[in-house]
Amino acid sequence: MPRTxxxxxxxxxAPMRFDDVLDAIGDTPLVGLxxxxxxxxxxxxxxxxxxxxxxxxxRIAKAMVExxxxxxxxxxGRTILEPTSGNTGIALxxxxxxxxxGLTVVIPDNASEERIRLLELFGAEIVLSPGDKGTNGSxxxxxxxxxxxxxYMPFQYGNPANPRAHEEGTGEEIVRDLPEITHFxxxxxTGGTLTGVGRRLKRHDPNVKVIAAEPELGDLxxxxxxxxxxxxxxxxxESVLDRKFLVNVADSVRATRELTERExxxxxxxxxxxxxxxxxxxSELERGDVVCLLPDGGWKYLSTQAWAPxxxxxxxxxxxxxxx
Amino acid sequence: MPRVxxxxxxxxxxxxxxxxxxxxxxxxxxLEDLESRYPGITQMVLTDDGALHRFVNVYVNDEDxxxxxxxxxxxxxxDTVSILPAVAGxx
Numbered sequence: 001m002p003r004t005x006x007x008x009x010x011x012x013x014a015p016m017r018f019d020d021v022l023d024a025i026g027d028t029p030l031v032g033l034x035x036x037x038x039x040x041x042x043x044x045x046x047x048x049x050x051x052x053x054x055x056x057x058x059r060i061a062k063a064m065v066e067x068x069x070x071x072x073x074x075x076x077g078r079t080i081l082e083p084t085s086g087n088t089g090i091a092l093x094x095x096x097x098x099x100x101x102g103l104t105v106v107i108p109d110n111a112s113e114e115r116i117r118l119l120e121l122f123g124a125e126i127v128l129s130p131g132d133k134g135t136n137g138s139x140x141x142x143x144x145x146x147x148x149x150x151x152y153m154p155f156q157y158g159n160p161a162n163p164r165a166h167e168e169g170t171g172e173e174i175v176r177d178l179p180e181i182t183h184f185x186x187x188x189x190t191g192g193t194l195t196g197v198g199r200r201l202k203r204h205d206p207n208v209k210v211i212a213a214e215p216e217l218g219d220l221x222x223x224x225x226x227x228x229x230x231x232x233x234x235x236x237x238e239s240v241l242d243r244k245f246l247v248n249v250a251d252s253v254r255a256t257r258e259l260t261e262r263e264x265x266x267x268x269x270x271x272x273x274x275x276x277x278x279x280x281x282x283s284e285l286e287r288g289d290v291v292c293l294l295p296d297g298g299w300k301y302l303s304t305q306a307w308a309p310x311x312x313x314x315x316x317x318x319x320x321x322x323x324x
Numbered sequence: 325m326p327r328v329x330x331x332x333x334x335x336x337x338x339x340x341x342x343x344x345x346x347x348x349x350x351x352x353x354x355l356e357d358l359e360s361r362y363p364g365i366t367q368m369v370l371t372d373d374g375a376l377h378r379f380v381n382v383y384v385n386d387e388d389x390x391x392x393x394x395x396x397x398x399x400x401x402x403d404t405v406s407i408l409p410a411v412a413g414x415x
Contacts (some may be wrong), residue, residue, distance in 0.1 A: 005415075048395055189355075214381075214388070216406075216408070231379070231410060232378065232379065232410055238390070242391060243387065243388070243391045244387070244388035244390070244391050245386050245387050246381075246383045246386045246387075246388070246406065246408070247386070247389070
């Protein structure tokens with residue numbers, strides 16, 4: 001039997017008027033996915049694309065900058081420096097503009113065109129790193145640049161304000177909006193979302209399953225990387241995870257398109273990877289409430305042709321860009 | 325027989341191919357069989373004391389074995405095992 005998505009409207013909605021754009025970060029909608037939900041299970045999507053710059057990274061950009069201001073590490077006149085393949089850079093660029101800091105981002109040269117344009121229009125200085133080294137290549141270059149005192153590097157992979165923003169924000173909102181949650185699925189990048197939301201959900205109900213979707217990046221990125229110089233982000237607390245799945249480009253693109261076709265939701269490619277895992281988990285359940293965190297909207301991926309009429313062409317195009 | 329997908333860095337041990345077959349009912353048995361067929365191939369996958377290397381992820385049918393039974397994860401004949409280096413994601 002399909003389950004109803006009707007819910008108690010709850011306490012009166014929070015006011016939607018803010019002193020500035022930074023206060024409008026978070027409190028994103030949690031929406032049902034009635035067409036994709038198998039019988040007995042309700043699938044939900046948390047739409048992080050509704051944040052001011054269109055991704056969940058607005059949350060951590062604000063949190064990391066404000067934590068550095070409070071600790072005295074970030075002072076007027078210093079420039080913020082970050083290795084990022086896009087969303088974190090764009091979010092930091094917005095925060096830096098609002099607060100009057102300069103920003104330098106190190107970004108792989110195969111990041112989508114929209115991401116680079118957005119960084120430019122927010123006034124960020126861009127340093128390109130070789131695309132075949134992926135995000136690890138950006139991290140290497142940023143670490144070298146960071147030895148210059150002019151820079152302050154929040155470093156999202158190692159900054160505790162990253163998971164904290166998700167524990168106190170994203171996770172809190174999910175518990176408030178769906179206390180009956182049984183499963184939470186999110187993408188694994190820095191590990192900040194899974195660590196922070198996972199901690200909050202386990203405190204709410206230790207039986208909630210926290211599940212990671214990890215991109216299969218393809219030979220281009222893995223390349224000839226030695227298995228000895230891998231990288232596990234310092235902030236990633238693996239103990240909160242119950243399961244982790246690898247998702248390839250083809251499955252991610254297919255699920256991203258399905259979100260648009262069946263639910264009317266226009267989301268980015270990594271959202272498709274999360275949904276793919278959410279559906280796989282849901283198919284094993286008789287009953288449950290599965291929350292999929294969709295990190296961003298589809299706008300920054302239009303140039304990848306992910307929604308091109310021929311599926312094969314879409315998959316090929318996306319696999320040639322940095323889709324995660 | 326389970327199929328094992330190899331990362332680029334391990335392919336030279338197996339004559340350059342992307343995937344090989346290996347026997348075993350657990351991941352540990354399967355890696356032992358792989359080592360006997362292609363000596364040295366698991367050197368970077370396992371630590372000196374026989375555990376999974378920190379920077380290596382192994383998946384059975386796309387699910388990470390660290391959250392299943394690690395090296396004791398059961399493997400069926402039709403399964404696909406993937407070995408991949410841990411790479412930073414996030415944007």
